[in-house]
Amino acid sequence: MDNNTVPQSVISKDVEITGTIKSSGSIRVDGKLDGELHSTGDAVIGPSAQIKGNIVVNSATIEGAVQGNVTAKDRIEMKSTARVTGDIRAKRLSVEDGVTFIGRSEVNPSGSPITGVAPVVTAVAEEEGERADAATVRSFARR
Amino acid sequence: MPKNRKVNTLDSYATIRAVAHAKPAPKSKTPAPDAPASTDAPSSEPQKLGARVARTALPVKHHIECYECNYKFQMHGRATSSSCPKCRTLLDLADHTIDGEWVETVKTAGTIRIAPTGVVKSGNLIASEIILEGILEGGRVRALHVLELGAGAIFSEKNVTAPDLRIAAGAEFKFKQEVKYRNVEIAGMLRAKLTATGVVTVKPGGSLEGEVQAEHLIVEDGGGLKAKARIGPKPEPTPEDDDQS
Numbered sequence: 001m002d003n004n005t006v007p008q009s010v011i012s013k014d015v016e017i018t019g020t021i022k023s024s025g026s027i028r029v030d031g032k033l034d035g036e037l038h039s040t041g042d043a044v045i046g047p048s049a050q051i052k053g054n055i056v057v058n059s060a061t062i063e064g065a066v067q068g069n070v071t072a073k074d075r076i077e078m079k080s081t082a083r084v085t086g087d088i089r090a091k092r093l094s095v096e097d098g099v100t101f102i103g104r105s106e107v108n109p110s111g112s113p114i115t116g117v118a119p120v121v122t123a124v125a126e127e128e129g130e131r132a133d134a135a136t137v138r139s140f141a142r143r
Numbered sequence: 144m145p146k147n148r149k150v151n152t153l154d155s156y157a158t159i160r161a162v163a164h165a166k167p168a169p170k171s172k173t174p175a176p177d178a179p180a181s182t183d184a185p186s187s188e189p190q191k192l193g194a195r196v197a198r199t200a201l202p203v204k205h206h207i208e209c210y211e212c213n214y215k216f217q218m219h220g221r222a223t224s225s226s227c228p229k230c231r232t233l234l235d236l237a238d239h240t241i242d243g244e245w246v247e248t249v250k251t252a253g254t255i256r257i258a259p260t261g262v263v264k265s266g267n268l269i270a271s272e273i274i275l276e277g278i279l280e281g282g283r284v285r286a287l288h289v290l291e292l293g294a295g296a297i298f299s300e301k302n303v304t305a306p307d308l309r310i311a312a313g314a315e316f317k318f319k320q321e322v323k324y325r326n327v328e329i330a331g332m333l334r335a336k337l338t339a340t341g342v343v344t345v346k347p348g349g350s351l352e353g354e355v356q357a358e359h360l361i362v363e364d365g366g367g368l369k370a371k372a373r374i375g376p377k378p379e380p381t382p383e384d385d386d387q388s
Contacts (some may be wrong), residue, residue, distance in 0.1 A: 056322065074221040083375075095362035100375035108350060 013048050020053075027057075029064075036068075047081050069103075074108070108117075154219055158202055207252045208287045209234060210269045225252075239270075241277070248313075252287075259295045273305070292316060294331070307341075313346060327357075 008026045011017065013015040015031035023039040030046035036053040037043060043057040049064030059075040062082040070076060080098030093107040202219035209215075214229035223237045238253040241261040248266040249255060255270040257263060261277035263284075273286040276293035283302050284290070293355030294314040300322070308324040310316060310331040318335035326341035327333075329349040337343065339357035347365030360374040 032300055092364060093362050093366065094364045095360055095368075095374075097359050097361050099360065101360065102373050102375065104371050106369040107362075108369050109365055 011049075013046075045082075047079075060090075154202060157220075205236075206235065207236065208253060208271060210250050210287060213287075241268075246282075248282075257296075259293075273303075274311075275303070276311075279303070292331075310349065312346070 009023050009029055009055065011021075011027070011029045011031045013030040015032075015087045017031065018034045020036045020038065021033065023028070023037075024042065025039070026041035026043065027037070027039050027051045028044040028046060029037070029051065031049065033049070033051045033053060037051065037055045037057065039057045042059045043055065043061070045051060045055075045060065045062045045064045045066060047063040049066075050065045050066070054068045055066065055070045055072075057070060057071075058073045059077070060070055060072045061077045061079065062070070062084060063079040064081070065083040067085045069086045070084065070088045070090075072088075074090065075092040075094070076088055076090040078084065078099045078101065080096040083095075083100040085102045086141070087104040087106070088101075089106040091107070092109050093105070095101070147386075170192045203221070205218045205221075207216055207218055207225065209227040209232060211232045212227060212230040213321050214227055215306050216228055217376060218225055223235070225234050226232065226234055227234055235251040236253050237251060238256070239249055239251060240256045240258055241263065242258040243260065244262045244264055245257075245268055246264045247328055248268070250267075250269045252271050254272040254274065256274040257268075257277040257279070257367040262366070263277070263282050265281040267282055268284045269287070271284075271287045272289045272291065273284055274291045274293060275284065275296040275298060277296065279296075279298035280301060281302075284298070284304070285308075286303075286305035288305070289307045289309055290303060291311055293311040295379045296316075300318065300320065306324065307326040307328075308322070309328045310333050312330040314331035314377045316331070316333050316335070318333070318337075321336040321338060323338045323340075325339065326344075327337060327339050327343045329351050330344065330346040331348075332350045332352070336350040336354040337351070337356070339355070339359075342359040342361060342368065343351070343355060343357045345360075345366035345368060347363050350367030350369065352367075352369045354371045355368075356373045358374070358376055360372065362368050
C-alpha cells in the first residue's frame with residue numbers, strides 16, 4: 001500500500017451500527033449509526049447516512065442526516081442535502097443553500113466576538129415622547 | 144443635484160445600427176518569423192474569413208420599480224428619468240448622494256447614498272437602493288429593494304423600511320428588537336434576532352450573532368455564525384389525530 005494515501009474507513013449504505021466509532025483516520029459514513037463518532041481525521045457523512053449521536057472530528061462534511069452535536073476542530077461543511085438537528089461547533093463553517101439546520105452554532109473564524117465592543121456613538125433619532133421606547137440601533141467602531 | 148452628463152440611450156434600434164456600422168476586424172498580421180513562440184501548440188487554426196463584428200453593443204436591462212404605485216418594469220439603456228407605464232408618474236432614475244445636512248424629500252428609482260458626512264434632518268428618502276453611512280436624525284427612509292448599512296450609520300430602526308438588508312463590510316450593528324427582512328446579506332457583523340423569509344447570506348469576514356430563523360442560509364467560507372438557528376422549510380401542519388382515539 002502506498003504510504004502517502006490516507007486510508008479511509010467506509011461505513012457503507014447497507015451497514016447499521018449501534019455503538020461508538022473511533023477512528024484515527026478519515027472516515028466516510030453512508031449507513032446508519034446509532035451512537036457517537038470520534039475521529040482525529042476527517043469525516044464525510046454521505047447523503048444516505050443517518051447518524052443519531054454526537055460527532056467529534058477534525059473536519060466534517062455533512063450531506064446526510066445528523067441528530068446530535070457536531071464538533072469539528074477545523075471545519076464543518078454542510079452540503080445542500082444536509083439535515084442537522086443539534087449544535088455545531090467549529091473554527092470554520094461553510095453552509096450551502098438548502099440545508100436544514102436546527103440548533104446552535106458556535107463558529108467565529110475571526111475570533112473577535114461582538115460582545116466585547118463598546119458603543120462609540122448612540123442613536124440620536126429619538127422623537128419626543130418616544131425616547132424610552134425607541135428601537136435604537138447603535139453603530140460600533142471596529143477596533 | 145445630478146451631474147450634467149450626456150444621456151446615452153441604447154435601444155434596439157441603436158444596437159442594430161451599431162452592428163450595421165461595425166467595421167470588419169482588420170486581418171491579423173502574421174507574427175514575425177524571428178518572434179519567440181508564445182505557445183508550444185502549432186498555430187494551425189484556420190483564418191476566419193469575411194467580416195465579423197468586433198464589438199457588439201448590447202443594451203443593459205434595468206429593473207425599475209415605480210416609487211408611487213410600485214409597478215415594476217424593465218427599461219433598456221441608461222436614462223436619468225422615465226415615466227411609469229402604469230401611473231404615468233415622471234420617475235427620477237438618477238443616483239443621489241447626501242453629504243451634508245438634508246431636510247427635503249427625495250424620490251428616485253436609483254440609489255441614494257447618505258455619506259458619512261451626511262445628516263438627514265427631515266424629509267422622506269425613497270429609492271430603489273439606499274446606502275446609509277451617515278446619520279438619520281429625522282425623516283424616513285424607504286428602500287424599494289435594498290438597504291445597505293455601512294459603518295458609521297446612526298438611525299432609528301422605526302424610520303427605515305426595506306425588503307432586503309445588507310450589512311457592509313466593516314460595519315457592526317446590534318438590533319435590540321426582532322428584525323424581519325426578506326433577504327439579508329452580512330459582510331460585516333450583525334447581532335440580532337433575525338427572521339428572514341428569503342436567504343440569509345454570511346459573507347467571508349461577516350458574522351451573525353443572536354438568533355436566526357430562515358428558510359435558506361448560506362455561510363460562505365470565512366463567515367461566522369454564532370447563533371441559535373432554525374434553518375429550513377416551515378413545518379407543515381401534520382394531522383396527528385390518527386393515533387389519538
